[in-house]
Amino acid sequence: xxxxxxxxxxxxxxxxxxxxxxxxxxxxxxxxxxxxxxxxxxxxxxxxxxxxxxxxxxxxxxxxxxxxxxxxxxxxxxxxxxxxxxxxxxxxxxxxxxxxxxxxxxx
Amino acid sequence: xxxxxxxxxxxxxxxxxxxxxxxxxxxxxxxxxxxxxxxxxxxxxxxxxxxxxxxxxxxxxxxxxxxxxxxxxxxxxxxxxxxxxxxxxxxxxxxxxxxxxxxxx
Numbered sequence: 143x144x145x146x147x148x149x150x151x152x153x154x155x156x157x158x159x160x161x162x163x164x165x166x167x168x169x170x171x172x173x174x175x176x177x178x179x180x181x182x183x184x185x186x187x188x189x190x191x192x193x194x195x196x197x198x199x200x201x202x203x204x205x206x207x208x209x210x211x212x213x214x215x216x217x218x219x220x221x222x223x224x225x226x227x228x229x230x231x232x233x234x235x236x237x238x239x240x241x242x243x244x245x246x247x248x249x
Numbered sequence: 250x251x252x253x254x255x256x257x258x259x260x261x262x263x264x265x266x267x268x269x270x271x272x273x274x275x276x277x278x279x280x281x282x283x284x285x286x287x288x289x290x291x292x293x294x295x296x297x298x299x300x301x302x303x304x305x306x307x308x309x310x311x312x313x314x315x316x317x318x319x320x321x322x323x324x325x326x327x328x329x330x331x332x333x334x335x336x337x338x339x340x341x342x343x344x345x346x347x348x349x350x351x352x353x354x
Binding site: 173210223226227 | 319322334339341
């Protein structure tokens with residue numbers, strides 16, 4: 143499967159996907175860490191995440207997928223939401239909590 | 250803009266990059282640009298090994314009116330072009346219209 147198809151499958155088969163540097167338990171970048179903390183503050187302690195540092199093809203591919211040059215990137219129900227600044231803004235306005243309504247953490 | 254010159258001291262390359270960023274962002278007709286170099290805060294972390302720099306940008310332009318935050322950021326990324334893929338490792342953005350500033354305390 144080519145990387146664009148793989149990303150497409152990841153974001154459509156999981157309600158929430160965070161492409162980040164490191165893992166939620168051990169983020170490797172302050173922006174990724176903030177993104178994790180925001181999702182956790184939205185009552186989503188667990189979510190599907192992809193560590194781009196482990197996969198150079200995804201690290202490059204995700205920037206092409208949504209034509210967005212930075213990481214982290216958040217997808218909800220297959221839609222690109224934004225990066226860390228946008229997540230923070232949407233969290234403070236309550237928009238992010240609304241988007242995440244009805245989404246349960248994976249088992 | 251000439252490429253980063255390894256002969257030059259680090260701060261001179263950083264200054265040249267900031268001038269180039271300001272120049273490219275001027276295509277958005279900003280009333281105000283505040284560009285803060287945060288690189289020192291991120292020195293040495295795993296994601297920053299390619300040596301790109303970290304910036305915080307606050308930019309005010311009437312051109313952001315009617316655009317979502319996502320689309321404001323896209324305009325900025327387009328203006329900065331290839332710098333986003335090379336010399337800028339991270340950019341934190343606060344993009345506002347003049348009206349939004351006036352309505353804030």
